[in-house]
Amino acid sequence: MEQVFNFSAGPAVLPKPVLAKVQEELLNYDQTGMSVMELSHRSAAFENIIESAEALFRELLAIPDDYHVLFLQGGASLQFSMIPLNLLRPHQSADYIITGSWSKKAVTEASKQGTINTITPENPYIIPDYTHQDLSSASQYVHITSNNTIEGTRYSRYPKTGDIPLVADMSSHILSDSIDVKKFGLIYAGAQKNLGPSGVTVVIVRKDFVGNASDNCPTMLNYETYVKHKSLFNTPPTFAIYVMKLVLEWVKQQGGVKEMEVKNKEKAQMLYNFLDESKLFKNPVSKQNRSFMNIPFLTESKQLDEAFLKRAEQEGLMFLKGHRSVGGMRASLYNAMPLEGVQKLIDTMSQFEKENR
Numbered sequence: 001m002e003q004v005f006n007f008s009a010g011p012a013v014l015p016k017p018v019l020a021k022v023q024e025e026l027l028n029y030d031q032t033g034m035s036v037m038e039l040s041h042r043s044a045a046f047e048n049i050i051e052s053a054e055a056l057f058r059e060l061l062a063i064p065d066d067y068h069v070l071f072l073q074g075g076a077s078l079q080f081s082m083i084p085l086n087l088l089r090p091h092q093s094a095d096y097i098i099t100g101s102w103s104k105k106a107v108t109e110a111s112k113q114g115t116i117n118t119i120t121p122e123n124p125y126i127i128p129d130y131t132h133q134d135l136s137s138a139s140q141y142v143h144i145t146s147n148n149t150i151e152g153t154r155y156s157r158y159p160k161t162g163d164i165p166l167v168a169d170m171s172s173h174i175l176s177d178s179i180d181v182k183k184f185g186l187i188y189a190g191a192q193k194n195l196g197p198s199g200v201t202v203v204i205v206r207k208d209f210v211g212n213a214s215d216n217c218p219t220m221l222n223y224e225t226y227v228k229h230k231s232l233f234n235t236p237p238t239f240a241i242y243v244m245k246l247v248l249e250w251v252k253q254q255g256g257v258k259e260m261e262v263k264n265k266e267k268a269q270m271l272y273n274f275l276d277e278s279k280l281f282k283n284p285v286s287k288q289n290r291s292f293m294n295i296p297f298l299t300e301s302k303q304l305d306e307a308f309l310k311r312a313e314q315e316g317l318m319f320l321k322g323h324r325s326v327g328g329m330r331a332s333l334y335n336a337m338p339l340e341g342v343q344k345l346i347d348t349m350s351q352f353e354k355e356n357r
């Protein structure tokens, strides 16, 4: 089969060496005589996997000791509910900055738990540098979506919230660039974009944020449950955690998050440079807020967008269709997208432009 490049926003491209390793170990994991899928989550072999995954993750992001790392289920979407359930008491409030569709969904769920103040940039393609003056001083936390997967925007500077903890949905850029974990009270991410397959969600939470949920908080929705049982309260998504561990090993081999960031910026800049020169394709995002991970672009007409998508598929450039809410195209350039994939996309766009001008 011809080589394809997968530009999907998620589930997304995984590193080829990781998939090869999964295949190699699939029938006999580490001399156990069985597949990792068949191992008890209470076995020493699996405990080893989940402990290595946590250790690697802590190392790659330099996570301080006063933070827990939890492996949960329910996707980033369940965190929209779990966060207010654990961090908000009745009559307390939180601020949510709405920079896109995922932030809106987070607000919908949080509003069921407490009072939510929302802040929305005037222009969806410009994210201002917020400070404590833009926020309510009584808030328990400020929630942001640090990379907007659908709109293709990111913060150039994270809000300065003073003493109010910052909570961030990093689903679509975690491990793609360096972050200072200390600046956040809680960080969460579904794995299926930059960390591994779908099924596992990572939560990094400062220790003092755990243990404050009300008594009627369901056990499965209380962070404390997962802290006490080291993410093994009930059966975790064992296979997803195993593949994530392999992805983390791969990131480390590549030189860690710093090196990922260099490569990701290079890949994204190649595409942005092309878009800025192009007479046919456009990206609407202001330069300082352009995502390095998700790059939306469009032509002047729906017909040309359709024609381009068809052409791209013939070239093996897959899942470039933009999100249904914004149309056009979107290229997701996660850690595992090789530079050759981006180059092939640019070459195809360039050729298409010549033929259609």
Ligand SMILES: *Cc1c(COP(=O)(O)O)cnc(C)c1O
Pocket: 010, 074, 075, 076, 077, 078, 102, 145, 147, 148, 149, 169, 170, 171, 172, 190, 191
């Ligand atoms: C994909 C995505 C989600 C939803 O993740 P699920 O794991 O499907 O719940 C939430 N937030 C952001 C920023 C995303 O990119």
